[in-house]
Amino acid sequence: MTTPSTSLQKACRLLRALSDTRHTRLTDVAAAAGVDKASALRLLETLVAEGLVERDPDTKAFSPGPEWLTLQSAAQRRFDLRPVVRPALIRLANAFEDSAILSVPSGWESVCIELRLGTFPIRANYLDIGSRRPLGVGAGSLALLAALPDNELETVLGCIAPSLRRYPRLNADVLRRHVEATRERGYAVLLDVVVERMGGIAIALPDANGYPLGAISMAALNERILEREATIARALHREADAICATWRGRAPVPTRTAPAPRTAATDKAA
Incomplete structure (x- = not known):
């Protein structure tokens, strides 16, 4: 810093x-x-x-x-994603019973600006509206980081290096590997990194030039993400496509097909 x-x-x-x-x-x-x-x-x-x-x-x-x-x-009257994204967060929290989150980039940080809690008894409630983290720390934050151009990505990794000391399971090299995996699969997954037994799955919301305006994510127990990864990923893709189409003022693009879910073993290998 x-x-x-x-x-x-x-x-x-x-x-x-x-x-x-x-x-x-x-x-x-x-x-x-x-x-x-x-x-x-x-x-x-x-x-x-x-x-x-x-x-x-x-x-x-x-x-x-x-x-x-x-x-x-x-x-907010000039640039506010929340009214467009809120219905999607409500649908996601209702469908999967876990927390749905909207995060936006702010410098080299990610900020939670909207949150809908699910009804599942064990909640991933470690984020509140206004919570900030270095880019890459958390699934939504990782989705934002992975959507950055390569030159900006490296600059951000240099800026956040001191902040990553608070997260013993993360460093710049680990984040680079997570970024590569996120880009390959089309969405971010981060488990057991920020909070023990908790994780998230997320997708970025790009503008017309591909730059991330924000990211929507689901936060839950690790096993609840792994068991339903492909289903959640498809839902996130569908909502993200609709949000971006609304934001850009055009018809929704076809829903993309999410890759097959990983297993716990492949997640550890990553």
Whole structure:
């Protein structure tokens, strides 16, 4: 992660950190932004005065302020995948009883911006709206990474290398292999990497030039993904094709055929 060198850069990093609901305490926000606590407090107090951040007088927790929400609303009116994708997430969560997620790229990170929980008793609930991860960490995030042009992919891998230390089962070489497998099969699968016994399956949502606008994914227990991989993959492809057609304002393209499912043994070999 590049060390921010100006107050404006530091303030922007603090605002990005606050988009993740896990970061509300000064210590957590400062650490996530890579800013020392003294500078973070000074800048956050300025942002509070400008209405971009709020601070609870009792808990001292920080959260987005009314001015930030106004800016967010204006931005979403220009470019917001959520209204197009929500029906697909509802259908996927209902059909498979597991969590359906919409993620979008933000720099070299992936951000969860919409989520529909399934009804299966054991839920993959380690993501919340606003959660951020380095690209490649998680199935949706991996789908976004794999959809990038090769030169941009290598740049991203260089940027996220320090962040990958938090994920002992991942490094740049492992991610390159996962990217290759994702491109070959046409969708991403990542198991037992971020959370033990949990995983995900995902597909990117490309724009007219093939650049990823976002990714839709299903998160569940590993065995629930492996047992139904081909079926889930077909459903993701179908929904992705319809979403992209709607977004581009043209008729849906024919549904692609998902490859045959892998076994647990082949997954470990990958």
